[in-house]
Amino acid sequence: MSLSVAQGFTKSLAMTVLSEIGDKTFFAAALLAMRHPRRLVLSGCLSALIVMTILSVVVGWAAPNLISRKWTHHVTTLLFLxxxxxxxxxxxxxEGETEELAEVEAKLDADWKASSGSTKTSSKDDDDLKKLRRSILTQFFSPIFLKAFSITFFGEWGDKSQLATIGLAADENPFGVVLGGILGQALCTTAAVLGGKSLAAQISEKIVGLSGGVLFIIFGIQSFLSTV
Incomplete structure (x- = not known):
């Protein structure tokens, strides 16, 4: 492994782990795993995060080809800081983690109540008709998988970790950033599915936030001092 790949891998892994613990998608995976099979939730959430990581790295890699390398370097520095x-x-x-947990719980509870209510009022004929009208995609994938995938993908879109990944890929080796990001997402998602709610309660929110903030600032200072 070359030095540039190792550097991108290390930065991406550390950034992803510290950004994703206690994030909305972290709690969403934890809450979904409490009511659905863990295997389907893990595969759905992790697939969405892998796709999001690759898309973010591609955007970051392409940015220097569309905009001046000097400008992307300065933007990346400002993003990190x-x-x-x-x-x-x-x-x-x-307040961040408590509010995010409450927000995710409320959203998922409303979704589950709506789906359970519609299930109780529908007749067998309606269920058969829905099965016939079900899209080709849901015939190949479980609805739980698709639910976990969509919640995670759209919850991560435009998030701080996604923008940071784009900035990191613009300044570091994209292959290393992809590997580090995917490994970090796999570790966090697996921890969330296996017991994320209790894990988040045991880990100090303040320590995680401070560690992530210090890490971003270190990346920003390093980017500022490095040459384009």
Whole structure:
């Protein structure tokens, strides 16, 4: 493994782990695994995160070819410094994780109540008709898999970790960033599915937030001091 790949891998892995613990998608995977088979939830969430990581790296890799390398370097530096200060602010306020958990729980509870209510009121004929009208995609994939995939994919879209991955891929070896990002997502998602809610309760939210903020700032300073 070359030095550039190793550097991109290490940065991406550390950034992903510290960004995803206690994130919306982390709690979504944990809550889904409490009510659905863990295998389907894990495969759905992890597939979405892998696709999102690859898309983010492709965008970051293509950015220097569309915009001046100097400008992408400066934007990446500002992104890291900005995300670092953002993470530190959230950690000091100490409200982020509690609010995210409550928001995800409320959203998923409303979804489950709506689906269970419609199931109770529908007749057998309606169920058969729905099965006939079911799309080709849901015939090959479990609805639980698709639900976990869609919740994770759209929950991660535009998130801090996605933007940070784009910035990192613009400044580091894209192959290393992909490997580190996928490994980090796999570790976090597996931890969430196996017991994310209890794990998040045992890990200090403030320590995770401060660690992530410091890491982003270190990346920003390193990017600022390095040559284009």
């Amino acid at each position: 900005g995300f670092g200060l953002w993470s530190l602010w959230d950690a000091v306020k100490g």
